Amino acid sequence: MQQMWFTAALWLFLALVAVLAANWLRISTALSEIVVGTLAQLVIGALLGAGALNAKTEWIAFLAGTGAVVLTFLAGAELDPVVFRAKWKSPRRLAWAGFLLSVLRRGSGGPLSRGWAWRPSWLAGVALSTTSVAVVYAVMLELGFNRTIYGKAILAACFINDLGTVDCAGPDLLAIHR
Secondary structure, eight states, X not given: OHHHHHHHHHHHHHHHHHHHXXXXXXXXXXXXXXXXXXXXXXXXXXXXXXXXXXXXXXXXXXXHHHHHHHHHHHHHHHOOHHHHHHTOHHHHXXXXXXXXXXXXXXXXXXXXXXXXXXXXXXXXXXXHHOOOHHHHHHHHHHHTGGGSHHHXXXXXXXXXXXXXXXXXXXXXXXXXXX
16 A cells, blocks of 8 residues: 555656656657656656656546547647647648558658568657647647647648547558568
């Protein structure tokens, strides 16, 4: 029981460090949380072992999953259908360009430069092409871009990009071990 409370306190401390670092450096809190989490895993993992942060425990996985779903839902609720209908060409072009360029670059680069098989390389290209709607939304909310037409177009492009990733990572591509 004490281990659970220590883990919770450690995670809350890291979140506090991330917020304070974001305010001090004047950067996005989401970016600061990613950097602090990565550095914490490197440092704490090297000192106390890879499982010191207990990131795979059920309650932490539940909280992380719930947070991601809530942020994605909130981001979807921010999409303005009127703005999307009026300016649907630019978000669509931006999303598909980002998706296709990323998939093509990473999908063809694996076999050529790393000696990978084609199917795992394309899977890596699709996986790395997606945007994190939750992170983009958190940054836009923090900077106030969610209220601008430009911000709403970027958010729409993120959703289109993610839909492309979900559509492309179908059963044929995911069956790489056959």
